[in-house]
Amino acid sequence: MAKIKPQTLLLQSKKKKGPSRVSISTIIVYCLLVGVIAVLLFTSYRHWSKRSTGQTGANFSNFEDADATQDSKKYDLPGYAIMNTPKGYITVELFKDTAPEIVDKFLDFCQKGHFKGMPFHHVIKHYVIQGGDAEGLGAAEDWISKEKLRTKLITSPKHEAFTLGTTKSKQGGKKFGFFITTAPIPDLNDRLIVFGRVVKGQDVVQEIEEVDTDERYQPKSSIGIIDVTLKKEI
Structure with missing residues (x-):
């Protein structure tokens, strides 16, 4: 048997122990x-x-x-209503935050043209002018008949002049009436829901309250609302 040289054995062991190559x-x-x-x-x-x-x-x-x-x-929603009357324009700011339901109802009637051509039914000097539907709102002449009213007109700071309100009594779904006060009126605090105020045209309101009326505070010559324009800002 042939002998393997030590050098050959060394080379063979290196080949066995060395790491195998990995291809690229x-x-x-x-x-x-x-x-x-x-x-x-x-x-x-x-x-x-x-x-x-x-x-x-x-x-x-x-x-x-x-x-x-x-x-x-x-x-x-519009924040202002401009009422065109024979005496001039009355611009009203609407209280959308404090009386949202009433304002919504009022705006709805305005958009439907409900107040177009509608007269002021009652005009009471130093008190109110009444517009819109007259039914259910004739109480104005009853309110004015109270003797205590004149003494409170000067002293009450509660109800300001030139505010826009509607009666608290329930009205039909197809009717809507409103009042514009022309003096501070404390008696109306429990009877009216205030939903706006006149910001322009106070002089027009005063001219309307100067018209001649009969004993029932109804104008002798017709005066009313020609139309109403709604605006977001003025």
Whole structure:
């Protein structure tokens, strides 16, 4: 049996112990796999992070949108009514915050042309002028008949002059009447719902209250509302 030389044995052991070579194609495949996995993980992370923040933002936006909708409904409504009369224009600011239901009803009647051509039914000097539907509002002549009224006209700070109000008694769905005060009237605090005030045309209101009336405080010559124009701002 032939003997193997020591040098040959050393070379054979080095070949067995040495690491096996990896081909370049294998390295490229591994790199591609690692890159694909990294891209998938990053994409998944971004998707779930956006979804979670989107849901949180949606919750807040739902509340904000609800509040904004309510505010927009309120502030999109006209804030002023301009009554055209034979004596001139009366501009009224509407109290959308303090009397929203009455203002909505008044605006609805204005938009339907309800007050167009409607007369002032009662004109009571140093008291009120009454417009709109007369039915159910004839109480004005009863209010003026009270003796205590004249003493309170000067002292009461409650009910200001040139305010726009409607009676608290229930009116039919197809009727609406209003009063414009021409003096501070405390007696009307419990009888009227104030839903506006005259901001321009106080002199026109005073001219109307100077017209001649009969014993029932009804104008002898017809005077009324030619039309009503609604505006958001003036």
